[in-house]
Amino acid sequence: MNKKQLFDQIKTKKSFLCVGLDPVLENIPQHLLKYENPVLEFNKQIIDATKDLCVAYKPNTAFYESMGLKGWDTLIKTWAHIPKDIFTIADAKRGDIGNTSAMYADAFFNESKSQMSFDAITVAPYMGKDSVSPFLNYTDKWVILLALTSNAGHSDFQLHQTPDGKLYEEVIRVSSAWANSEQLMYVVGATRGDEFANIRRLAPDNFLLVPGVGAQGGSLADVCEFGLNSECGLLINSSRGIIYAGKGEDFAEKAREEALKLQVEMEQILTAAQLI
Numbered sequence: 436m437n438k439k440q441l442f443d444q445i446k447t448k449k450s451f452l453c454v455g456l457d458p459v460l461e462n463i464p465q466h467l468l469k470y471e472n473p474v475l476e477f478n479k480q481i482i483d484a485t486k487d488l489c490v491a492y493k494p495n496t497a498f499y500e501s502m503g504l505k506g507w508d509t510l511i512k513t514w515a516h517i518p519k520d521i522f523t524i525a526d527a528k529r530g531d532i533g534n535t536s537a538m539y540a541d542a543f544f545n546e547s548k549s550q551m552s553f554d555a556i557t558v559a560p561y562m563g564k565d566s567v568s569p570f571l572n573y574t575d576k577w578v579i580l581l582a583l584t585s586n587a588g589h590s591d592f593q594l595h596q597t598p599d600g601k602l603y604e605e606v607i608r609v610s611s612a613w614a615n616s617e618q619l620m621y622v623v624g625a626t627r628g629d630e631f632a633n634i635r636r637l638a639p640d641n642f643l644l645v646p647g648v649g650a651q652g653g654s655l656a657d658v659c660e661f662g663l664n665s666e667c668g669l670l671i672n673s674s675r676g677i678i679y680a681g682k683g684e685d686f687a688e689k690a691r692e693e694a695l696k697l698q699v700e701m702e703q704i705l706t707a708a709q710l711i
Contacts, residue, residue, distance in 0.1 A: 436522050436554050437575075438617050441642070442666045444490045444520065446711050449702035451667050452694060453491035453524065453644065455674025456481065456513060457498045462679060464686045472505070477686075478513045481678050484687035488694040491522035491670050493644075511550045522670070523553045524579065524644070530559035530566045537569035544573045555579050557622060557644070560606050564613055571614050578619055582606055583634065585624025585647035607637040616640035623662075625654065625671070631661035639664060646672045648697075655697070659704050667710055673697060 436444075445451050458474045467473040482492065494513055499506035517523055529539040539556075546552035555577035558567055570578045583593055583603045593603040600608075607621060616638075623634055625647035634643070643662060648655050648671050655671060662669050673693070681689025705711045 436520075438642070438666065441490065441522055444522070445667050445705070448487065448490055448698070449705060449711055450488055450490055450698040451669050451671055451701055451705075452489040452697050453493050453522075453670045453672040454481070454485055454489045454677055454694065455526070455646070455672050456492055456494040456678065457674045458678065459498065460502075464682055464684065466684050472509060472512075474502070474506075475509045475512055477678075478509070479516050480687040481690050482513075482516055484691040485677065485694040486518055486521060488691070488698040489521070491524060491672075492517050493524040493526050493672055493674075495526040495674075514551045514553065522555070524670075525551075525553040525556045528557050528559050528581065529570075530562055532562070533565045533569055536566050537572075540570045540573060540576075544570075544576050555620065557581065560610060564610075567610070567613060571618060574618070576618070578614065579644050580606065580610055580619065580621050582621040583623045583630055585626040589624070604633070604637060607634065611638065611641075616642070620644055620670075622646070625658050631658060635661060635664065640666075640668070642666075642668050642670060644670045644672060646674075648673055648676075655700060655704075659708075663704070663708055663710075665710075667705065671697070671701070 456478050458477050460474055463473060463477045467476050470476040494510060499510040514523060525543040527543060542549045543551055543553050543556050556570060557579045558570055560580050567578060595602045597605055599605060620642040621638060623643045623645055625645050645658055677690050677693045680693040
């Protein structure tokens with residue numbers, strides 16, 4: 436999915452919502468345990484209940500890797516269940532020496548090898564250009580580079596002052612020469628709302644993947660005030676706030692209700708910005 440197609444989906448659905456699919460077996464409704472693969476059934480019902488309200492799904496691969504072989508099978512089947520007109524993100528946070536990154540790229544982009552072909556993957560930039568380039572060699576895919584995250588320890592490195600500014604600013608500045616806004620996005624946590632104006636100065640045209648709205652306390656209004664651009668430019672991720680909205684047999688309906696609340700708010704924001 437290219438940038439224009441992604442923006443077209445945003446305009447059609449009046450939404451820039453990304454649903455994080457981060458299932459924990461112990462947290463899913465108990466009635467699903469009767470299924471051969473309870474986690475897969477959980478994911479399928481969440482997807483079916485929210486697919487008209489969101490433009491992206493983001494499975495965090497750790498939640499699948501932790502289950503071994505069955506987890507990988509669940510990830511493959513979850514990806515396959517997502518409608519092909521919805522943007523898919525492998526939240527894998529990979530990044531290693533070049534030949535290793537090439538294998539990671541194959542794992543998440545090359546369907547003929549891995550049975551998965553996500554539209555995008557999250558990548559850690561610490562090892563530099565040669566660790567990111569193998570992902571960018573897939574010219575029809577996206578790299579979502581970690582820039583300014585929402586976790587408590589983000590300040591250990593990301594806010595470190597260099598002669599040219601904060602370290603996360605250097606990440607954006609340097610990486611912007613590796614690919615354009617048609618192939619490169621950045622992760623920016625919603626809890627860092629005060630930095631969005633600065634990020635837009637550095638990356639005016641790139642899409643930003645924004646976790647942290649909802650359960651982590653980030654404000655959608657604050658993010659949009661400074662983060663929106665002429666093509667929306669935002670994918671707002673909500674995971675726990677949607678997928679764990681209900682614990683009973685109506686869990687998928689409860690998930691839809693939470694997704695709908697965000698979609699309605701997003702429609703209002705897009706309308707006010709004259710993007711729809």
